[in-house]
Amino acid sequence: MEAFVIEGGHQLSGTIKPQGAKNEALQVICATLLTSDPVTIKNIPDILDVNNLIKLIQEIGVKVTRINKNDYVFQADEVNLDYLDSDAFVNKCSSLRGSVLMIGPLLGRFGRSTIAKPGGDKIGRRRLDTHFLGFKALGAKFRHDATRDVYHIETANKLKGCYMLLDEASVTGTANIIMAAVMAEGTTTVYNAACEPYIQQLCHLLNAMGANISGIASNLLTIVGVKSLHKAKHTVLPDMIEVGSFIGMAAMVGNGVRIKDVAVRHLGIIPDTFRRLGIKIKIEGNDLLIPRQPHYQIDSFIDGTIMTLSDAPWPGLTPDLLSVLLVVATQACGCVLFHQKMFESRLFFVDKLIDMRAQIILCDPHRAVVIGHDRQFRLRAGRMTSPDIRAGIALLIAALSAEGTSRIENIAQIDRGYEDIEARLNALGAHIKRVDD
Numbered sequence: 001m002e003a004f005v006i007e008g009g010h011q012l013s014g015t016i017k018p019q020g021a022k023n024e025a026l027q028v029i030c031a032t033l034l035t036s037d038p039v040t041i042k043n044i045p046d047i048l049d050v051n052n053l054i055k056l057i058q059e060i061g062v063k064v065t066r067i068n069k070n071d072y073v074f075q076a077d078e079v080n081l082d083y084l085d086s087d088a089f090v091n092k093c094s095s096l097r098g099s100v101l102m103i104g105p106l107l108g109r110f111g112r113s114t115i116a117k118p119g120g121d122k123i124g125r126r127r128l129d130t131h132f133l134g135f136k137a138l139g140a141k142f143r144h145d146a147t148r149d150v151y152h153i154e155t156a157n158k159l160k161g162c163y164m165l166l167d168e169a170s171v172t173g174t175a176n177i178i179m180a181a182v183m184a185e186g187t188t189t190v191y192n193a194a195c196e197p198y199i200q201q202l203c204h205l206l207n208a209m210g211a212n213i214s215g216i217a218s219n220l221l222t223i224v225g226v227k228s229l230h231k232a233k234h235t236v237l238p239d240m241i242e243v244g245s246f247i248g249m250a251a252m253v254g255n256g257v258r259i260k261d262v263a264v265r266h267l268g269i270i271p272d273t274f275r276r277l278g279i280k281i282k283i284e285g286n287d288l289l290i291p292r293q294p295h296y297q298i299d300s301f302i303d304g305t306i307m308t309l310s311d312a313p314w315p316g317l318t319p320d321l322l323s324v325l326l327v328v329a330t331q332a333c334g335c336v337l338f339h340q341k342m343f344e345s346r347l348f349f350v351d352k353l354i355d356m357r358a359q360i361i362l363c364d365p366h367r368a369v370v371i372g373h374d375r376q377f378r379l380r381a382g383r384m385t386s387p388d389i390r391a392g393i394a395l396l397i398a399a400l401s402a403e404g405t406s407r408i409e410n411i412a413q414i415d416r417g418y419e420d421i422e423a424r425l426n427a428l429g430a431h432i433k434r435v436d437d
């Protein structure tokens, strides 16, 4: 197991470019299972989660050609469905949340799939009800295999389009239902659909492959089933969570950082949320410029009450940035309540920040109050373990600003979602070393 050793207190300056979006890449790679034609996908991030998914779909028979570091061609013309019955498949799924995204396309194209418990961050309950309910509404049947603890899902006839109102706007659930429905008989209408840029991009790729999806970017999608899909080309958007992580990092330890080619119009409410913490962000074309911020003052609500930042389905604030926002608030002037509504174990990492001298009250598993001390004292270096991907990057930001040398263990969590992170941050002036535990 590797760890990061971080010498804190070095200011970061210069230009950094975000990688392609992890959560979009996982969806569009799985969408290539829907056709036997080659599909080209550009700007795929070179990160653990995505590389593991690519290996997994290779094992099921998809031909994968890497044209460049971040560009690939996928061709699913000889899919081996027997692989779904192997123990290797179940084991690999358990280390990767994105594996769940193979179910929809396999069911949509071949009429059968297997659901093994997917991995991903241990950040609370991560139920799959929306996926199951959606597949059932399309006519699929489930069978539980107790010995292997997997569900077999199949349909004797073609899936049939229908109206469905999702129980919640699940991101991977919506993606799976869309991929199952694109070649179903008739029309599927999905209300309360998730509409993150990841989903929008998936729909654009599917339409480029010949699907007929309308309502993209809204929570009401209409999918008119087509007979088959064909080849297409697609480019993954910059990773908005990485962009947000860099905004937070630049605010806390930056001395002028340009975040390049961020696709500003797809960032939604993210820049304004950092602005509510008092952070100055300048937009120049498609770049964000984060100047040095000697002080930043947290807003209050218009009626003068203490501000709350909480997550919500898109276009609300993504839960994946709350940990970074929380760390940034520790150096601000003022108070803010963080309310993590979606996940129940994502705030426990604040204990580590408290050890580093941050002033935080963890009210309950979902809520924490941060009392920003306006940079009156530095955080103290610490030894910590990264519990999940976003807590990991938040702790890395804290360590960069702290006095002394910190150590973060279990950095595979960070590698899951951030490409070559130490090299890219060291190029801005950070002092991060990767060491073996």
Ligand SMILES: CC(=O)N[C@H]1[C@@H](OP(=O)(O)OP(=O)(O)OC[C@H]2O[C@@H](n3ccc(=O)[nH]c3=O)[C@H](O)[C@@H]2O)O[C@H](CO)[C@@H](O)[C@@H]1O
Pocket: 023, 026, 097, 098, 125, 126, 127, 168, 169, 170, 171, 172, 173, 313, 318, 319, 320, 341, 342, 343
């Ligand atoms: C691989 C991938 O794409 N992972 C993302 C995806 O996970 P994933 O698709 O697994 O997450 P879901 O959107 O299904 O739901 C996340 C959690 O939020 C809860 N929930 C969801 C919708 C809602 O309206 N109300 C509600 O409370 C769910 O019960 C669940 O506990 O979306 C999450 C929510 O943006 C992100 O944190 C993950 O990074």
Ligand SMILES: C=C(OP(=O)(O)O)C(=O)O
Pocket: 022, 023, 049, 097, 098, 119, 120, 121, 320, 389, 390, 417
């Ligand atoms: C929670 C996340 O990832 P996953 O869904 O893959 O666990 C995330 O990207 O913040």
